[in-house]
Amino acid sequence: MKTARLIIRILISVFLVIAITVHVIELLHPTLSEPVWSHIVHLISYSLCLFTFLREVRFRLLLYFIGTIYPLAYHTHCFATQLLEFDKFNTICFLVIVILPLAALVVWQNKNALLFKAERFRIS
Numbered sequence: 001m002k003t004a005r006l007i008i009r010i011l012i013s014v015f016l017v018i019a020i021t022v023h024v025i026e027l028l029h030p031t032l033s034e035p036v037w038s039h040i041v042h043l044i045s046y047s048l049c050l051f052t053f054l055r056e057v058r059f060r061l062l063l064y065f066i067g068t069i070y071p072l073a074y075h076t077h078c079f080a081t082q083l084l085e086f087d088k089f090n091t092i093c094f095l096v097i098v099i100l101p102l103a104a105l106v107v108w109q110n111k112n113a114l115l116f117k118a119e120r121f122r123i124s
Contacts, residue, residue: 005106009053012103015095016050019071038074045070053103056110064107068100 023043026032048067052060079093 008106012053012099012106013050015099016046016053016103019046019096020050041070042074049100049103053107061104061107064104068104071096072100 020043023039023046026034026039027036027043030036045067049064049071051057052064052067057063075093075096079090079097082088082090082093
């Protein structure tokens with residue numbers, strides 16, 4: 001079970017690093033019609049997600065959720081538009097829509113595991 005959790009954490013981390021890299025490249029060499037400010041917001045959002053995913057900081061889950069707001073909204077709109085108007089399935093948008101909430105679940109489970117572990121060794 002620990003190995004599966006480690007693999008999931010690595011895959012989610014790689015996904016977030018790739019998302020950050022894509023938006024850095026788009027800022028330096030734009031190829032899409034997406035505005036520059038959108039790439040900057042994506043970059044900040046994904047960086048916050050990666051940071052809170054990897055580090056145990058105060059209000060970790062809340063900060064992670066704040067980081068997911070723009071990417072989820074943007075990619076959900078993009079996915080729905082392409083699917084409904086053009087009958088196209090956008091795999092990248094779909095992956096963002098699925099992976100970001102799954103990563104939140106991993107963060108939440110890790111938080112609960114730490115809480116239960118701390119309670120187990122509490123001195124009364």
